[in-house]
Amino acid sequence: MKRTYSCPQCRATLNPNVKVILLATNRGRTGLVLLDPQPGNYEVLKAPELEFEEGDRVEFRCPVCRAALVSSASENLAELLFRDEEGNEGQVDFSRVYGEHATYLVTREEVLSFGEDASQYRGNFFGEAGFNG
Ligand SMILES: [Zn+2]
Incomplete structure (x- = not known):
């Protein structure tokens, strides 16, 4: 399903084409990264200056307003907003620890989890109810 991701602060669309574009800073270097919009796909394309x-x-x-995309659920998670073709809206939280694969699609009705490390932060999302992972 096609999802549109946006910045929680300025609402700018972060996947104008196929990939989700974010500013990343690590080890003192800042550059652009492209993330796959499919939850559970952890392929990352990064600028060569990033390590x-x-x-x-x-x-x-956010590459538009530069707001830090830190989740309120855990400081190890980043957070974006999403909206799908059927009008469902929510937030997507994903681990910002490199090599850790945990992603959560959070709507009013449910929390869907993806990735082999998803159990790591599962309890951080308003109780365990609604989880089907
Ligand atoms: Zn923004």
């Missing part, structure tokens, strides 16, 4: 190693906690910012 990520397992366990690094990458700082993600």
Whole structure:
């Protein structure tokens, strides 16, 4: 399903084409990264000046307003807004620890989790109810 992702602060669309575009800062360097819009796909395309190693906690910012995209559920998670073709809206939270695969699609009705490390932050989302993972 096609989802449109946007910045929680300025509402700018972050996947104007196929990939989600974010500013990333790690090890003192800042550059653009492209993330796959499909939850559970952890392929990352990064600018050559960026360097990520397992366990690094990458700082993600909106490329439009530069707001820090940190989740209220955990400081190890980044957070964007999403809306799908059927009008469903919510937030997507994903681990910003490089190499850790945990993603959550959160709507009013449910929380869907993706990635082999999803159990890590599952309890951080308003109780365990609604989880089907
Ligand atoms: Zn923004």
